[in-house]
Amino acid sequence: MKKLNLLLAVLIGLSILSCSSDDENTINHDSIIGIWKPIKVVEVYQVSDDITYEASSCYQKSRMSFASDGRYNQQIFSENKSGNCAETNSSNFISGTWAKTSDNQYTFKIIEYNDKTQQNEIFTGDHDEITFPDQNTMIIKFIDGKVYNGDVLEYYYDEYSRVK
Numbered sequence: 001m002k003k004l005n006l007l008l009a010v011l012i013g014l015s016i017l018s019c020s021s022d023d024e025n026t027i028n029h030d031s032i033i034g035i036w037k038p039i040k041v042v043e044v045y046q047v048s049d050d051i052t053y054e055a056s057s058c059y060q061k062s063r064m065s066f067a068s069d070g071r072y073n074q075q076i077f078s079e080n081k082s083g084n085c086a087e088t089n090s091s092n093f094i095s096g097t098w099a100k101t102s103d104n105q106y107t108f109k110i111i112e113y114n115d116k117t118q119q120n121e122i123f124t125g126d127h128d129e130i131t132f133p134d135q136n137t138m139i140i141k142f143i144d145g146k147v148y149n150g151d152v153l154e155y156y157y158d159e160y161s162r163v164k
Contacts, residue, residue, distance in 0.1 A: 072098045104131055
């Protein structure tokens with residue numbers, strides 16, 4: 001009886017250890033995973049002061065969703081001609097994927113329907129940098145370098161807040 005109890009204890013212990021290590025290897029814990037809403041856009045110039053554009057309450061209804069399996073989804077809201085807040089891209093956005101290529105570097109592939117050509121178009125892109133100052137803030141940075149009103153826009157960034 002003691003041998004049977006010892007054998008059962010060892011088997012239970014091994015099954016618990018094997019389950020926990022399998023779970024850790026299959027779950028993607030990347031910081032980007034979740035649902036995000038836009039908060040603001042900040043332009044950083046070489047000479048002039050930074051310019052901050054706070055997202056309107058309507059635009060803050062927009063969402064970017066990143067799933068652990070690499071799927072990406074978006075909903076964009078803006079005020080229409082009547083001044084009502086409405087989703088603006090649901091009919092054109094088809095699907096998207098994301099992948100982490102290195103620290104703070106991600107690549108995206110987005111498929112959208114073009115109303116003019118009546119065909120699907122694929123957009124791929126890399127953002128210059130995506131950082132997470134804390135677990136509920138995501139900053140997507142774009143290097144620009146163009147001259148506006150005699151000043152160089154060094155970069156701009158979009159700031160998002162985690163919804164879920």
